Amino acid sequence: MTTTEPLAKPSGITFTQHVSGVVDEGQMLTRSLSTTFDKYQRLTGSDLRKRLNGACKFHDDGKKHPQWQSACQRDYDEYLKWHAEYGGSYQDYERACKGQTGRNLLKADIRHEIDSLIQRQKDNFSLPVQVAIGAHHGKLSIRHEDKWKRPVFKGEGEKIWRKFKQHNNQFESHHDFEKALLPHYEYAGVRSYLQVADRRTSAKESGEKLPDPKSFEYKFPHSERRNVQQIVEANWQEDLLLVRAPTGAGKTDSALLWASKQIEAGKAQRLVIAMPTRFTSNALAINVAESLSDTGLYHSSAWHNKFRVAIEEKRIHFKEAQKQHESARQLMTPVTVCTIDHLLMSLTLTREDHHLIAFNLANSCLVIDEADFYDDFTQANILTLLRALHTWKVPVLLMSASLPDSCLSQYRATGYNVNKIFKDESELTRDRCRIRSIREYENISELEGLLNKCISAKSAIIYANTVAKAKQLYDWFEARGITPILYHSRFTEPHKAKKEEELLQKLGRAAWEGKRAEGIAILTQIGEMSVNISADIMVSELCPIDRLIQRAGRLSRFDKEKVGELHVVIPTISGKLYPAPYGTYQRGADWEPNPALIATKERLSVRAYSAATFTDLLNEVYDQPPAQTTRAIVNAEHLRQLFISNWIIGSMTVAKEDDTETTFWRSRDIIGNATVFVEELTQTRFKNWSELNELKNDQSVELPKYLIDKGVKINALYVREITIDDKRDDKPVRVYIAHKGQYNPSIGLAELISDDDFY
Structure with missing residues (x-):
């Protein structure tokens, strides 16, 4: 049954219906995200509302091409034949005839978005609008170059391709990174939101119900502001606000309070909170959700943490969960908690949706919660990110319990006007813990006195730097009839969640307030910030001072009257310091300790430590910003090169959704x-x-x-x-x-280890 009106979809949706729907969705975005559209005008001098509306109106003109229409009509006729026999919607047809639907269009050998540009060449669309139309199905990349050169376009598609490529190549090296940032912002705005409008329309045409983007809403939940909250509220206008505050100071509400100021002032559309690891982002997302209902969580295992159980219990439909997960990945939610790796990866522009993620980030305010200062590799990447954020006028709040004064020069080099670290000086001199002993050891048997002390105390936290050592400690307790809680990264996501729940039950705030806290926790680095637990005695292997401050923050965490007891043990092999993972290791060679680890070892002493004395020690260890290794410098240069190489036309290779590295660049120095x-x-x-x-x-x-x-x-x-x-x-x-038996829910995949195995 041939229709007289042009089709937009093999489902029978007409061209007029679809384009009208896309225009409506584009207008909805201009209303719902007005702060973004206003900022675009300020930064570029151009009207994103007008550009997006034009792109929405004309993005699908190529579907009127006779070759495209003929193929679409044949696909529609096949659907009608199926419908006459079986009944049901087009979605039912797609499920029933997998791989068969739309097959004529696939063979039509024409890309409608390219023909849309050819048809409108005389209309003088701006380049950002042209690029948006050409990219709205993700085919503006080197790997799809052949599609622009197909004979059906008679050379016109190739002309447009050459124009785009010439424009893409105007930036030649990573030194042009800052020059490319604002042009990318200008192009990405139209490019990204045309795709959002188009996909939302298609989803609604398939019967899905989609809510409009929500606004950030937050009401401070307490009657009085704590000191760190007063600091961020008084200094929210700082473009890069650096705050040093001890653990447990109320940083979550501080972040939300700061963000509310940015959003009220029209400086940001939303809040993004970047955490060091996915383990820490899980915990923070739960805390934030207590104050804000619409909080997105995104990292490589966020689907399990946020949605899988809810789907199984039928508290949320699978498709709705998919949409929420996707919104979080794209930073479309009012608040998104993610890892710093996710933001860094978006700067590679190695996926089409990286343009949307980067554009949404550019219209956000960003909280960076902790940053490993000893890790020059990650710091070099973060400094590149901050250079981009400064150009995009993104307000940034960086909060940490371990922020050294020497970091100012590094952050100032990103372009931000930052002159001081604001300090929470409440209870600055109260003793937080006392280091009772510092000793070297090579074998677990040398620690028996300390471990027996943990047994006598009935509750303790032990930090091991490697999985291998954590497993040895676990075995020592097991041999004595005690089963500690072992927590490291080598558990599956469901078992990680159970481990965190068990830790909270045994050593969390409620357990301590109910006087039932009991248990011995053996943790690696993933337990430094991710789980809100406490004990009055802690044994920790030596680590850089910024990490040790985080670990010590779990000592007597819920009782200000107590002073926790900390024992620092220094792992050695053949009488030499064994620094893993805090150093550089080449297989077949020795470890080279991180200078911060050596400086910490030299300066630690048996004494009481307050927030003030910890800070003094922190500043002694990091009296100068850590010198960046050649590896870190080159890696950050590769990130900048990827951005300027892909800012319009994508590369030949496409990153997977959860990748945190490309062929030449990595977010972390883990190979x-x-x-x-x-x-x-x-x-x-x-x-x-x-x-x-x-x-x-x-x-x-x-x-x-x-x-x-x-x-x-x-x-x-x-x-x-x-x-x-x-x-x-x-x-x-x-x-x-x-093989069966290698993995155990109690110890994870911890049998397969080496001496230098960590995390």
Whole structure:
């Protein structure tokens, strides 16, 4: 049944219906995100409302091409035949005839968005609008260059491609990074929101109900402001506000209070909170959600943490959860808690949606909660991010209990006018803990006196720097009939969640207030900030002072009258300091300790420590900003190069959704991690990467590649080949699986370890 009106979809949606819907969605965005549109005008001098409206009106003109219409009509006729026999919607048809729907369009050999540009060449659309139309199906990249050169376009598509490429190549090296930032912002605004409007329209045409973007709303929940909250409220107009505040000072509400000031003043559309790791972001997202109902959480395992159980319990529909998860990934939610890696990765522009993430970030205010100052590799990346944020006029609040004075020069170099660190000086001189002993050791047996003291105390926290040492400590207690809580990164996401719940039950605030706190926790670095627990006695392996301050923040955390007892133990091998992971390691060579670790070791003493004395020690250790290694400098240069190379036209390779590295750049100085499934796979064929990732979140851990090689060699791990249907090539994907018995919910994948195995 041929229609006389042009079609927009094989479902029978007409061209007029679809374009009208996209225009309506674009206008909805201008109303709901007015702060963003106003900022765009200020930064670029151009009207994003007008540009977006034009892009929405004309983005699909290429669908009127006879070749496209003919193919779409044939697909529509096939649907009508199916409908006449079986009934049902187009979505039912897609489910019933997987792989068959839209097949004529796939063979039509024409990209409608390219023809849209060809048809409108004489209309003098601005380049940002042209790029938005050309990119709205993600085909403006080197890997799709051939589509612009197809014969059907008679050379006109290639002309437009060359124009875009010439414009893309105006920035030549990473030194042009700052020059490219505002042009990218100008182009990304139209490009990103056209796609949002188009996809929202398509979703609604499929029967989905989508809420409009929500506004940030926050009401301070307490009758009085604590000191750090007074600081951020009094100094919110600082473009980069640096705040040093001890752990437990009320930083979550401080962040929300600061953000409310930025948003009320029209300086930001939303709040983004960047955490050091996904473990810390999980915990913070829960805290933030207590004050704000619409909080997005995004990182590589956020789907499990936020949605899987809710879906299973039917508290949320799968599709709704997908939309919320996607909104968080795109930073579209009023508040998004994510990792710093997610923001850094968006600057690579190696995925089409990175343009949207970066644009939304540019219209946000950002809280960076803690930043490992000893880690020059990550710091170099963060400084690159701050350079971008300064150009985009993004307000930033960086809060930490361990922010040294020497960081000022580094942050000033990003362009921000920052002259001081604001300090929470309440209870500055109150003794927070007392270091009772500092000793070297090589074997666990040398620590028996301290470990027996933990048993006598009935509650204690022990920090080990490596998984190997954490497992040895666990075995020592197990041999004495005591089962401690072991927590490291080598647990599956469901078991991590159970571990955190168990830690809170045993050593959380409620347990202490109810006088039932009891248990021994053995933690690696992931337990430094992620779980709100406390004990009156702590044993910690030596670490840089900024990490030690975080660890000590869990001593007598819920009782200001107590002074916690800290014992620092220094791991050695053959009489030499064993610094893993705080240093540089080359396989077959010795560890080179991080200078901050050595300086901490030299300056720690047996004495009481207050926030003031910890800060003094922090400033002694970091009297100068850590010198950046060549590796860190080159890596950050690669990040800037990726941005300027991909700012209009994408690269040949496309990053996966959860990647935190590319071929030449990494967010962290961790090389060669890979996924290991902890049990046999029940399926070996997956529709797409997302389906595989869902299984990974439930049933896998990450291991360094050298450990995986060891595991395969000793027959602890084996290799399986799986198939992913939407993969570009038909080559199977190799995955690693642990043999039965290698993984245990109590100890994780901790049997397969080496002496230098950490995290």
